[in-house]
Amino acid sequence: MVEKASRQFFLFLSKNKLLNNSAKKWGLKFGASNVVAGETIPSVIETVKKLNSQGLICTVDHLGEFVINKDEAIESTDYCVKTLEAIDQAGVNCNLSLKLTQLGLDIDRELCLNNIRRIVQTAKKYNNFVRIDMEDYAHCQETLDIFNELRKDYDNVGTAIQGYLHRAQEDLKDLKGTSVRLIKGAYKESPEVCYQDQTTIYDNYLNLIKQHLLGGSYTAIATHDHRIINELKAFTDGKGIPKTQFEFQFLYGFRTELQREIAKEGYTVRIYVPYGNDWYGYFMRRLAERPQNVSFALRGMIKK
Ligand code: FDA
Numbered sequence: 001m002v003e004k005a006s007r008q009f010f011l012f013l014s015k016n017k018l019l020n021n022s023a024k025k026w027g028l029k030f031g032a033s034n035v036v037a038g039e040t041i042p043s044v045i046e047t048v049k050k051l052n053s054q055g056l057i058c059t060v061d062h063l064g065e066f067v068i069n070k071d072e073a074i075e076s077t078d079y080c081v082k083t084l085e086a087i088d089q090a091g092v093n094c095n096l097s098l099k100l101t102q103l104g105l106d107i108d109r110e111l112c113l114n115n116i117r118r119i120v121q122t123a124k125k126y127n128n129f130v131r132i133d134m135e136d137y138a139h140c141q142e143t144l145d146i147f148n149e150l151r152k153d154y155d156n157v158g159t160a161i162q163g164y165l166h167r168a169q170e171d172l173k174d175l176k177g178t179s180v181r182l183i184k185g186a187y188k189e190s191p192e193v194c195y196q197d198q199t200t201i202y203d204n205y206l207n208l209i210k211q212h213l214l215g216g217s218y219t220a221i222a223t224h225d226h227r228i229i230n231e232l233k234a235f236t237d238g239k240g241i242p243k244t245q246f247e248f249q250f251l252y253g254f255r256t257e258l259q260r261e262i263a264k265e266g267y268t269v270r271i272y273v274p275y276g277n278d279w280y281g282y283f284m285r286r287l288a289e290r291p292q293n294v295s296f297a298l299r300g301m302i303k304k
Pocket residue numbers: 132133134135160162183184185186187222223224225226249250251254255271272289290
């Protein structure tokens with residue numbers, strides 16, 4: 001009950017544009033620096049170097065919410081291109097994650113498509129890969145449509161599927177043969193489109209991962225849930241699925257011991273490292289997921 005209320009509260013806060021805009025001027029506050037790797041490209045590259053030296057590979061995400069004009073969308077695109085250049089120059093093992101709304105999806109679909117093409121083309125030039133995050137339900141179909149257009153021309157792009165959605169299984173079938181990140185889903189969605197019960201979400205999520213793996217497709221398993229990780233280790237082992245066909249993904253700052261433990265066992269572990277001054281919405285969604293994450297924030301408030 002309290003957990004549900006806390007989730008609703010932080011998801012509500014995550015959508016507050018006024019707080020989001022103010023937070024850009026505050027610097028990384030309230031413990032956000034525990035889960036966001038600085039505000040600039042050099043700071044995120046330093047973090048990636050450290051993680052690489054610990055046997056962890058990365059994907060970086062330049063945080064951005066509420067992009068509402070063309071200039072902001074182009075600025076975000078430029079930033080993604082610069083990040084790919086910096087990754088190449090630093091020679092680190094890291095790809096790029098992004099959200100299509102940052103590139104103008106809410107403004108003009110063609111603008112967004114041109115922007116993402118420019119980024120994927122740059123990644124191609126550097127032999128790198130771009131992962132399109134999945135956002136709230138309102139953007140799900142458009143995200144898949146744009147991904148399907150891109151995959152006609154590029155093989156260095158993938159997207160993500162949320163296990164809490166009723167439509168997830170059908171969507172995943174269409175993505176057979178592509179690299180998919182599977183997640184439970186982080187947004188507040190209605191019962192019409194999304195399972196609400198944690199056990200159902202857990203079972204559906206696990207089945208989707210197995211479906212994609214058994215289809216021979218590359219699978220990014222993005223969860224902090226050790227029960228799922230353990231079950232999938234046994235499953236892939238039992239089915240003879242090679243460790244090169246999947247990776248585990250964690251968010252920066254979460255379950256760091258587990259990350260290292262799994263990497264030591266010879267699994268590929270990729271850390272999703274967010275950076276930038278637009279940290280507010282991302283941080284609120286993390287607080288919503290797990291009430292214990294609030295202790296991060298409280299410790300951060302005491303330290304600052
Ligand atoms: P969940 O929060 O369901 O917890 C399940 C159990 O795992 C807990 O009961 C506890 O036992 C254990 N556990 C979890 N976190 C723990 C912790 N910090 N410490 C100790 N135990 C813990 N969402 C989205 O909608 N679109 C996207 O594109 C992405 N991308 C993405 C990338 C990556 C790399 C990750 C890890 C996650 C995302 N997400 C996402 C977020 C995702 O949808 C989901 O909201 C969170 O991962 C939370 O679900 P989990 O399965 O991790 O554990």
